[in-house]
Amino acid sequence: MRRHIVLIGMMGAGKTALGTELARRLRVPFTDSDAEIETAAAMSITEIFARDGEGFFRDRETQILSRILSGPPGVLSTGGGAWIQPANRSLISTHGVSVWLNCDLDTLWHRVRQRNTRPLLKTPDPKGTLARLIEERYPIYGMADLVLESRPEDSVDAATSRLLDL
Numbered sequence: 001m002r003r004h005i006v007l008i009g010m011m012g013a014g015k016t017a018l019g020t021e022l023a024r025r026l027r028v029p030f031t032d033s034d035a036e037i038e039t040a041a042a043m044s045i046t047e048i049f050a051r052d053g054e055g056f057f058r059d060r061e062t063q064i065l066s067r068i069l070s071g072p073p074g075v076l077s078t079g080g081g082a083w084i085q086p087a088n089r090s091l092i093s094t095h096g097v098s099v100w101l102n103c104d105l106d107t108l109w110h111r112v113r114q115r116n117t118r119p120l121l122k123t124p125d126p127k128g129t130l131a132r133l134i135e136e137r138y139p140i141y142g143m144a145d146l147v148l149e150s151r152p153e154d155s156v157d158a159a160t161s162r163l164l165d166l
């Protein structure tokens with residue numbers, strides 16, 4: 001494999017679960033950019049947002065993506081906002097194939113509401129916030145090289161097989 005496979009899409013779309021299984025099947029390394037940011041900062045994403053703000057987090061995200069993408073090819077799962085930044089899109093497109101996990105609002109909400117650890121959803125109306133983010137972001141996610149329609153009834157295994165068939 002010469003290029004990275006980069007999973008993009010909203011929080012709750014299943015990027016980490018699917019990426020882990022995909023990397024296992026392809027026998028390549030799996031990296032999660034959020035986890036790398038947390039390790040490098042020795043803080044959780046929530047703490048980084050609270051202490052240093054979203055702008056700081058976005059700068060770190062671009063640095064980490066640039067580091068991972070210039071390394072050996074593998075499967076990379078990105079945070080939901082990563083692809084929205086033009087600089088990140090050009091980095092990702094230079095080094096990898098982007099795959100958007102397209103998932104509807106109700107499925108996303110069902111998954112994220114169980115354990116709301118996402119700082120962007122710490123609002124009085126988290127489902128409304130999620131809906132607004134979907135509206136803003138879906139046209140931009142739509143610029144990905146490939147789109148995997150996420151079916152709520154799919155197992156991780158089935159979704160990974162469908163991705164490999166794209």
Ligand code: S3P
Nearest residue numbers: 010011012034079080081118119
């Ligand atoms: C974000 C999504 C999160 C994380 C941060 C911001 C976003 O990642 O990067 O909370 O802007 O949608 P996941 O998509 O892995 O939840």
